[in-house]
Amino acid sequence: AQKVTQAQTEISVVEKEDVTLDCVYETRDTTYYLFWYKQPPSGELVFLIRRNSFDEQNEISGRYSWNFQKSTSSFNFTITASQVVDSAVYFCALSEAGSGGSNYKLTFGKGTLLTVNP
């Protein structure tokens, strides 16, 4: 069964600090996809990144970076020089690519509430 754990329920930082959001996943499939979504106070889900299990390259997009390590089943997300607008709930999610019904399902972690204070 697939599972995503975001151990940090809430994180509070001061603007310009760097912050890392942790994500640990469990899956039996060798092919899977990992996602990060942002949910700002307005409530919509904003797609940030998708990574497949065969691509362990780290990715950087502006102030955002992602560290994917299959050896530790982790897909951590770092915001550099955080800003107040980064305040949101961040979800990590997993989609298995194996056969059967599970490949139509996104399994979400419970989310991490990030508060960036001015």
Added chain:
Amino acid sequence: NAGVTQTPKFQVLKTGQSMTLQCAQDMNHEYMSWYRQDPGMGLRLIHYSVGAGITDQGEVPNGYNVSRSTTEDFPLRLLSAAPSQTSVYFCASSYAPRGWGGYTFGSGTRLTVV
């Protein structure tokens, strides 16, 4: 291009009432699904569809019905609302089954059952 459109955005129901949450997408996506979001629980899959005429249950299907008569629409029906169904509901669509196509989410419906 509207993406995934959910209506209504807010709804208050009395226990026992029925209603339908609407979801429409204009991207010709085959795969559509409904999730509910509860505090501290993340999002959980209610039902999903892999194409017109084909639906199946997710993790928390009890109390909900779905149908998929067209590619564009995937309504979620509550036949007899209960307070436990108070939640935020998200509809999502994807053009591929295995996640590589990504998922597009609607803006959500906040439902309160009193």
